[in-house]
Amino acid sequence: MGEKFRNVVCEPGDVVTDIKRQILELISLNQTICGNLPDLSVPNLIPEVPDLNPSQKVMDFLADILALVSGINFEEMRLQLINWLVEQLEPLSEDLSVNFVNSIKSCYACKINPKIPEWLYQIQPSSIQYDQNNQPIPNSGTQGLGFNIELNKIDLTCIFAADPNTEIGKLFYDGNSNNDINAFLWEVMQLDGQPLIWSDPTSGKEIIEVRYYEDSAIAFTQTDGNVPYQNIEPRPRVFNFKVVNQTYFDKTLITVLVDYFNSQQPLFDVDKVIPNVIDLLYGTLTNKIELPEECLTKVVEFETSISDYLDEGVGNGSTNFTFDDSFYTFDNKQLLNIKQKVKEKKSGSREYKKCCGKEVSSISFETVLKINDEIKNSSTIEEKITTYNKALDTLINESTSNVKSLDIDSASGEFLSNLITSLQIALSKLVLSPKNLLMLNLFYFLVNSKPVTEISIKKILKEYECVIVEILSELLRKLIYEYLLPLVIKALKNLIACVIAKKIKEKNINALKSRLSLLPNFINDKLEDVNELFGKSENILDKARGFTDKVNLNSLNNINLQSKKRGRFCD
Secondary structure: OOHHHOOEOOOOOHHHHHHHHHHHHHHHHHHHHOOOOOOOOOOOOOOOOOOOOOOHHHHHHHHHHHHHHHOOOHHHHHHHHHHHHHHHHHHHHHHHHHHHHHHHHHHOHHHOOOEOOHHHEOEOHHHOOEOOOOOEOOOOOOEOOOEEEEHHHOOOOOHHHOOOOOOOHHHHOOOOOOOOHHHHHHHHHOOOOOOEEEEOOOOOOEEEEEEEEOOOOOOEEEOOOOOOOOOEEEOOOEEEEEEOHHHHOOOEHHHHHHHHHHOOOOOOOHHHHHHHHHHHHHOHHHHHOOOOHHHHHHHHHHHHHHHHHHHOOOOOOOOOOEOOHHHHOOOHHHHHHHHHHHHHHHHOOEEOOOOHHHOEEOOOHHHHHHHHHHHHOOOOHHHHHHHHHHHHHHHHHHHOOOOOHHHHHHHHHHHHHHHHHHHHHHHHHHHOOHHHHHHHHHHHHHHHOOOOOOOOHHHHHHHOHHHHHHHHHHHHHHHHHHHHHHHHHHHHHHHHHHHHHHHHHHHHHHHHHHHHHOOOOOOHHHHHHHHHHHHHHOOHHHHHHHHHHHOOOOOOOOOOOEOOEOOHHHO
């Protein structure tokens, strides 16, 4: 059975589909057998398996179970989602900051010399001259070259097209240039060649010096192989960054890495999650800043690529991933879908696919802006729950405003389902923003002695694959273990109790029959024992139900999901 679940992308998904179908059929069969359960609507046909590869099917699979057992209770899913957003998003962001650093360490840092190379400093330390008091002489020493990274290798979603100082900008950035590195990098871009120092907003510690070259002959991006630094092939639109001497003299690269990520805690602003999910679904934000089609295509390709990673098994606890070359190209069907999504983002709308005669829905920028402000101004847990509840009401009502009254419930359900499945991609976009990819690119260069040279989004992500798989695995586990799985367990509770009771009862009956066959025919009084035990077995269902009622369905602390752990976030 383990072979069936091996994460090999080049294998067809028929095996997984078959296993999924068997499980759903088993649930359906036990529903039929358990006549003591409430009337359940069991479909004649097993729900159609989506045309996706294995891991996204985890999300779909759990939703199929919910639908099969009791019908998807969208109100309950909505309440669970609100609780998840309020209670889990902030710790998720904090944990991902640590995980990102650890992933870079494990993927790259262990393969390089931990010492900061001379060329990465503002001033090469060995060239600095000192006076008789052993103090560095100002303006002495040779300038370090620093590290150059092309803009299009870190800005995979065209975030820098938005000004962080505008209303639309505050939905893309996590703050201003003093406390958000993305906003800081945008400001650097406006100076074209003039340096700015990024300092820790809390401690004031200076970490890196950054320049931006729109088009410069010194913006080298490649190395000729004879030196460890970049010395050939200047490119347009390049960031250059250097380590600040006085802060990191005689320190290690790991120290710089840790300080850099600590200076931008948390990894992303949790208040931006809902606006970014809505933008992913409707293009509300990207439509507002009027991104050119080239940039819109880039955004959709990035979203599709992240979805593909999630589809292929990322997040199921396995580290055995084998991706063939076809994974890093879009097939014809994907290319058509990308074109359609680009069209939808340009229009700022989308069609309902599963109901309502394909009515068009949209969410206005003003609505998203208002929701973001209300979320940001909510401080207590109670206020946040109220705000998220109100926000979902607003979004559902606006998205279904063009739908016929008889289709409102179906459209609302589809909207919520789309929001949930898009959540993991939107979170991935927030995590894989320029400020986080900047340092990742440095370590990639130090390990490979060359920068990322690929042009297509998928192949760029391939170069970051080691880190991306780790990050996306954490995101998906969080959604599964803390959100969907408790709903599934709750939905299956009565069915599980029934099956347990019937199995125990069947076992007791078989044991009694065996015992009776050993008795002499004339020992009729022993039949009273048999009848007594039969009577006891009738109470087993109530006991089983009593047991399942004791399970805390809002927490998985008592459920052994993965070797006595619920996933790394839940340690």
